[in-house]
Amino acid sequence: MAIPKRFEESFADITALATRFGENEAAYLSSKYQEAEVRQDFLDKFWLALGWDIYHQEHPNPYEREVKIEKSVMVGDRGKRADYAFYTAPNFLQARFMAEAKKPSRQLENQYDCFQAMRYGWNSNTPLAVLTDFEQFIVLDSRYKPTVExxxxxxLEKFHYTEFGDEEAFRKLYYLFSRESVGNNSLEKYVEGLKKAKGKKTAKAAPAVQIQPVGDTFLSELDVHRENLARAFKRSNNELDGEELTEITQRTLDRLVFIRFLEDKLVEPSDIIDRLGKKSGSPWRDFANEIPRLNQVYNGIIFKPHAILDSPNFAPNNKTFDEVLAWLSHKNSAYDFNSIPIHILGSIYERFLGKTIIVSDKRAKVEEKPEVRKAGGVYYTPEYIVRYIVENTIGKLVEGKTPDEIAKMRFADIACGSGSFLLGIFDYLIKYHVDWYSGGARTLLSARLRSSA
Structure with missing residues (x-):
C-alpha cells in the first residue's frame, strides 16, 4: 500500500476502513477481538492513510524512523510502552505526538486509559496525545502533569469512526494529524489557539492547573523531597555536616531515581520501589538490603558502598522516606522514565547538581551553589544546538572515513556536565555507522576517491 500524498487519497482510504469496520462491527466489538488485531487490521492502515511511513518504506534506517511502533508490553497490570510514537525529519529524538491503542470492546473514555495516554505524551514533551481503538479517536491535552482524577x-476532541466518512469532520482530523500537517507544526498551532481561546474566557481568572514541562515539574518536586530527606537525615544524625548531608541525600535520590529508570526501561523485571517494606516491614531496611545486589549488577558509583549511608546504624525518619517512595512508586505515577527524552533527563540532573545543602544546628535547607548563583543559574545546552554543533564538527571530522579509521579516534568533553555533547556524539556515530554499512558512506567515499584520482 503506497503512502497517500493528498487529502483526497487519505479521505478515500480511511472512508474504506470505516466502511469495513461498520460492516463487521459486532465482530470487532467482541471481547475476543484483541488490541494486536485492531492495530494490524485498522490502526496501522489508518496512520498510513494519513501519510505516515508506518512500514518504514521511506525511512528504513532504524535510527531515522518517523513512526516507532511498540509491541504491547505488560508488567503486572500495567502497560509499559506507548504503542506509537511519531517523529518528523530531521529530529528523530523528539517525538511530535504519542498514540495509545486499545481494543474496541472496552469503553475507551475512562479515567485510567486517558491518564495513561496523557502520561506518555507529557513525559515525551509532546503537546497532544491520542487514545484510539479505531471505533473512537480521542485527542488529549498532554501539556499538564497528568492525574487519574x-x-x-x-x-480536547472526539471522533467516532462513523465520522471518518464525513468530509468536514475528517478534514479537521487530517489537518491536525497527517504527516504533512504535523511537519508544518499543526499541533503547536492548535494548542496555541487553545491558549488564546482560554484567555478570552478567563482573562481575569488564574487557571486551575498551570502548564509545566515534565523536566521543570520533576526537578521542582525532587528539590522538595531532597530538602525533606536532608532534614530527616540531620535530625537522626546531628553530627553530619553540609558536605556529608549533600552527598548522602543526593546518593539516596540518585539510587531511587535510577531504580525507577531501570523499572521503566524493563531492565529490572519487578517493581522494586513498590515492594520496599513488604519483606522486613521496614522500607529503609529493604532498600539497604537491595543495594549490594544492584551494585554487583551495575557496578557503578551510585550503588557503591558508602561509609555513612550504608552503615547498619544509619536510618532516616521512616515517614519522610515513605513519602519519597510514594512519590516515585509506579502506581498511578505521572512519570515514565522510558518516555522522557534523554536530553531532558540530562537537564534535570545538571540543574540538580547545581544545588547544595546548607546546615545549621539541626536544620537543613537546599540552596544554589555559590558559583551557580553568581553565574545566574545552571545553563543546559538544548538538544537541537548539541545536534547542530556535533553535525558541524564531529560530522565533518568523520565524513568519508571508514569504521576502522573512526575506531582509532577519541572524543572527549572535559567539562561534560550531564554528558549532553558526548551523548550527541555517540548518537551521531551510531547513525553514521548504520549509514555506512547500508552503503551510503561507502558510496560517498568512492565518489571522493574518483574525484581525487
Missing amino acids: RSLSGI
Whole structure:
C-alpha cells in the first residue's frame, strides 16, 4: 500500500476502513477481538492513510524512523510502552505526538486509559496525545502533569469512526494529524489557539492547573523531597555536616531515581520501589538490603558502598522516606522514565547538581551553589544546538572515513556536565555507522576517491 500524498487519497482510504469496520462491527466489538488485531487490521492502515511511513518504506534506517511502533508490553497490570510514537525529519529524538491503542470492546473514555495516554505524551514533551481503538479517536491535552482524577478533563476532541466518512469532520482530523500537517507544526498551532481561546474566557481568572514541562515539574518536586530527606537525615544524625548531608541525600535520590529508570526501561523485571517494606516491614531496611545486589549488577558509583549511608546504624525518619517512595512508586505515577527524552533527563540532573545543602544546628535547607548563583543559574545546552554543533564538527571530522579509521579516534568533553555533547556524539556515530554499512558512506567515499584520482 503506497503512502497517500493528498487529502483526497487519505479521505478515500480511511472512508474504506470505516466502511469495513461498520460492516463487521459486532465482530470487532467482541471481547475476543484483541488490541494486536485492531492495530494490524485498522490502526496501522489508518496512520498510513494519513501519510505516515508506518512500514518504514521511506525511512528504513532504524535510527531515522518517523513512526516507532511498540509491541504491547505488560508488567503486572500495567502497560509499559506507548504503542506509537511519531517523529518528523530531521529530529528523530523528539517525538511530535504519542498514540495509545486499545481494543474496541472496552469503553475507551475512562479515567485510567486517558491518564495513561496523557502520561506518555507529557513525559515525551509532546503537546497532544491520542487514545484510539479505531471505533473512537480521542485527542488529549498532554501539556499538564497528568492525574487519574483529572484525566477526563484533558479531552480536547472526539471522533467516532462513523465520522471518518464525513468530509468536514475528517478534514479537521487530517489537518491536525497527517504527516504533512504535523511537519508544518499543526499541533503547536492548535494548542496555541487553545491558549488564546482560554484567555478570552478567563482573562481575569488564574487557571486551575498551570502548564509545566515534565523536566521543570520533576526537578521542582525532587528539590522538595531532597530538602525533606536532608532534614530527616540531620535530625537522626546531628553530627553530619553540609558536605556529608549533600552527598548522602543526593546518593539516596540518585539510587531511587535510577531504580525507577531501570523499572521503566524493563531492565529490572519487578517493581522494586513498590515492594520496599513488604519483606522486613521496614522500607529503609529493604532498600539497604537491595543495594549490594544492584551494585554487583551495575557496578557503578551510585550503588557503591558508602561509609555513612550504608552503615547498619544509619536510618532516616521512616515517614519522610515513605513519602519519597510514594512519590516515585509506579502506581498511578505521572512519570515514565522510558518516555522522557534523554536530553531532558540530562537537564534535570545538571540543574540538580547545581544545588547544595546548607546546615545549621539541626536544620537543613537546599540552596544554589555559590558559583551557580553568581553565574545566574545552571545553563543546559538544548538538544537541537548539541545536534547542530556535533553535525558541524564531529560530522565533518568523520565524513568519508571508514569504521576502522573512526575506531582509532577519541572524543572527549572535559567539562561534560550531564554528558549532553558526548551523548550527541555517540548518537551521531551510531547513525553514521548504520549509514555506512547500508552503503551510503561507502558510496560517498568512492565518489571522493574518483574525484581525487
